[in-house]
Amino acid sequence: MDIMTGAGLVAGIIVIxxxxxxxxxxxxxxxxxxxxxxxxxxxxxxxxxxPLNVMLHGLPLGAKFAFTMSRLTAHDLVDELxxxxxxxxxxxxxxxxxxxxEEPFLAKGIRFIADGYDMEFIRDNLERDRDNFLMHLDEGSxxxxxxxxxxxxxxxxxxxxxxxxMFANMTDPSKLGPFMATALLATLYGALVANLFxxxxxxxxxxxxxxxxxxxxxxIDGILMIxxxxxxxxxxxxxxxxxxxxxxxxxxxxxxx
Numbered sequence: 012m013d014i015m016t017g018a019g020l021v022a023g024i025i026v027i028x029x030x031x032x033x034x035x036x037x038x039x040x041x042x043x044x045x046x047x048x049x050x051x052x053x054x055x056x057x058x059x060x061x062p063l064n065v066m067l068h069g070l071p072l073g074a075k076f077a078f079t080m081s082r083l084t085a086h087d088l089v090d091e092l093x094x095x096x097x098x099x100x101x102x103x104x105x106x107x108x109x110x111x112x113e114e115p116f117l118a119k120g121i122r123f124i125a126d127g128y129d130m131e132f133i134r135d136n137l138e139r140d141r142d143n144f145l146m147h148l149d150e151g152s153x154x155x156x157x158x159x160x161x162x163x164x165x166x167x168x169x170x171x172x173x174x175x176x177m178f179a180n181m182t183d184p185s186k187l188g189p190f191m192a193t194a195l196l197a198t199l200y201g202a203l204v205a206n207l208f209x210x211x212x213x214x215x216x217x218x219x220x221x222x223x224x225x226x227x228x229x230x231i232d233g234i235l236m237i238x239x240x241x242x243x244x245x246x247x248x249x250x251x252x253x254x255x256x257x258x259x260x261x262x263x264x265x266x267x268x
Contacts, residue, residue, distance in 0.1 A: 012078060012079060012080070013077070013078055013079055013080045013215075016077050016078050016212075016215060017078060019211065020207070020208070023207045024207075027203065027207070039192075040196060040199070042192065042193050042196040042197070042200075044169070044173075044193045044197075045166075045169055045193055045196040045197040045199075045200050046200060048165055048166075048168060048169035048172070048197055049162055049165050049166060049169065049197060049200040049201050049204060050204075052161065052165035052168065052169075053158050053161040053162045053165055053204065054158070056157075056161045056165075057154060057157050057158050057161060060157050061150070061153075061154060061157070065150050065154070066154060068147045068150060068151075069147060069150035069151035069152075069153070069154045070151065070154055072147050072148060072150075072151045073148070073150075073151025073152060073154065073155055073212065073216050074151075074212075076148060076151070076216060076219050077212045077215050077216055077219070081114075081222065081223065081226060082113040082114050083112075083113060083114045083117075083226070084226075085222075085225060085226055085229060085253055085254055086254065088114070088117070088226060088229055088230060088233070088250075089229070089233075089247060089250045089251060089253070089254065090247075091112060091114070091117065092117075092229075092230070092233035092234075092237070092246055092247075092250060093243045093244075093246055093247040093250075094243075095107065095110060095112075095121060095233075095237060096233075096236070096237045096241065096242070096243040096246040096247075097243040098110060099124065099237050099240070100240070100242065100243060104124050104125050104127060105125065107121050107124055107125040108125045110125075114230070116137075116140065116141070116227055116230055117230050117234075119137070119140070120133065120137055120230060120231070120233075120234035121234070123136065123137075123234070123238075124234065124237060124238050130235055130238050130239065133234060133235065133238060134231065134235060137227075137230070137231045137234065138231060141224070141227040141228065141231065144223070144227070145220060145223060145224055145227075148216060148219065148220045148223065149220055151216055152213045152216035152217050152220060153213075155209045155210075155212045155213040155216065156209065156210065156213035158204070158205075158209045159204070159205040159206075159208075159209030159210035159213060160205070162200075162201040162202075162204040162205040162209065163198075163201040163202055163205050164201070165197075165201055166197045166198040166199070166200060166201020166202060167197075167198065167201070168197075169193070169194065169196075169197025169198070169200075169201070170194040170195065170197050170198045171194075172193075172194070172197075173190050173191065173192075173193040173194025173195075173197060174190075174191075174194050176190045176193075177190035177191055177194065225253055228253070229250055229253045232249065232250065233246055233250055236249060
């Protein structure tokens with residue numbers, strides 16, 4: 012689990028809830044009209060921007076990866092691939108049939124080597140798998156960002172509607188307060204949806220996408236080198252290039268020792 016995503020959302024909700032309670036009660040901040048204009052309008056605009064299949068793939072995948080982390084870091088993957096290369100060197104491709112790993116994408120590459128597929132097949136299959144996964148993850152990021160872009164705009168639309176209703180009923184003072192509250196709550200809902208939920212999730216997914224791209228490319232290169240019978244030391248040294256320089260030097264010193 013990605014603790015920071017959940018912790019950030021909970022902390023933000025607590026801050027907003029405390030501020031609401033300090034000024035009265037939650038009932039003051041409940042408006043069905045504001046909720047309809049924000050959620051209904053944002054979803055409708057997003058549906059216009061994206062096809063249905065993109066939303067069906069992007070929304071759940073984005074929600075899943077915003078709260079989860081990769082099973083193995085880039086450091087772990089370098090060590091894991093070096094270990095697998097050592098097994099392949101000693102026992103041959105057949106020895107990889109019993110190798111277990113926590114990373115499904117890596118497990119798929121190991122299975123390809125164990126089954127004796129040629130390098131071109133392995134490269135094409137893994138790269139296609141990586142590209143499709145990254146495309147869907149990018150779609151999730153774009154959808155959440157689109158909702159985050161729409162929500163404040165529809166908050167402003169809700170505010171304008173409330174203002175029009177308020178000015179249209181100036182002769183009835185009893186209606187001025189509710190219409191003004193609806194107008195302001197629409198802006199509040201739009202700001203909250205955008206800045207506490209959708210835009211942070213979109214940024215988190217973009218960061219996850221970059222990490223997954225690095226990790227999966229690292230795995231592909233490692234699998235291809237193992238398939239080409241490269242030595243474990245060479246596999247490790249070549250894959251260290253994917254790590255930040257500080258960690259790369261540390262790992263390199265360990266290898267030298």
